Amino acid sequence: VQLQASGGGLVQTGGSLRLSCAASGFNLARTSIGWFRQAPGKEREGVSCFSPSGGSAYYAESVKGRFTISRDNAKNTVYLQMNSLKTEDTAVYYCAARRYPGDGCQIFDYDFWGQGTQVTVSS
Numbered sequence: 001v002q003l004q005a006s007g008g009g010l011v012q013t014g015g016s017l018r019l020s021c022a023a024s025g026f027n028l029a030r031t032s033i034g035w036f037r038q039a040p041g042k043e044r045e046g047v048s049c050f051s052p053s054g055g056s057a058y059y060a061e062s063v064k065g066r067f068t069i070s071r072d073n074a075k076n077t078v079y080l081q082m083n084s085l086k087t088e089d090t091a092v093y094y095c096a097a098r099r100y101p102g103d104g105c106q107i108f109d110y111d112f113w114g115q116g117t118q119v120t121v122s123s
Contacts (some may be wrong), residue, residue, distance in 0.1 A: 002024045022077045023077070
């Protein structure tokens, strides 16, 4: 089971990035997936998660209206479209998946983690 995150980089305030998370060894369409981030000196936090049940995705308050999570089942890949980026979005972003589907975006519920991709937003 592997998750490979990519798409991070350096962008100016107000810019956009799209993160990708490609999975191998399991089917992302059958479990809950999410994006998390960890800024320097801060704890890792859930950014956006969704379950295969088709319900509404979870978004952290700080990213609502700016970030969108999506999934391409054919490519077994999850995306995080990030628009109107702010300096406080600077962090290492991780994708993660649960062994079994479920709701919520709590770190301890997620079993498989990608290696992280750095997002830096400059003013």
